[in-house]
Amino acid sequence: MDNWEDVLTAQEAGHLLGISTERVLQYARGGRLSHVRKGKQYLFSRQDVEQFKTTMQPRGRPARRDNKSCDNTRIRLE
Structure with a gap:
């Protein structure tokens, strides 16, 4: 981090990534997000944060499958 x-x-960084500050710190402590410590403060390169943003998984629940894509039709045997 020369610049x-x-x-x-x-x-x-959290604001730029759309996540909480605590989540940013978790990523940093876990080694997923490059950082430098200055005393108690965590510092991040804008370039590293923007690159990390491109590798983040989408948040939220997976898309719901509609019933039409499933073949749950019941066949009546007489």
């Missing part, structure tokens, strides 16, 4: 002009705090 200190493009340094983000955890809060700024």
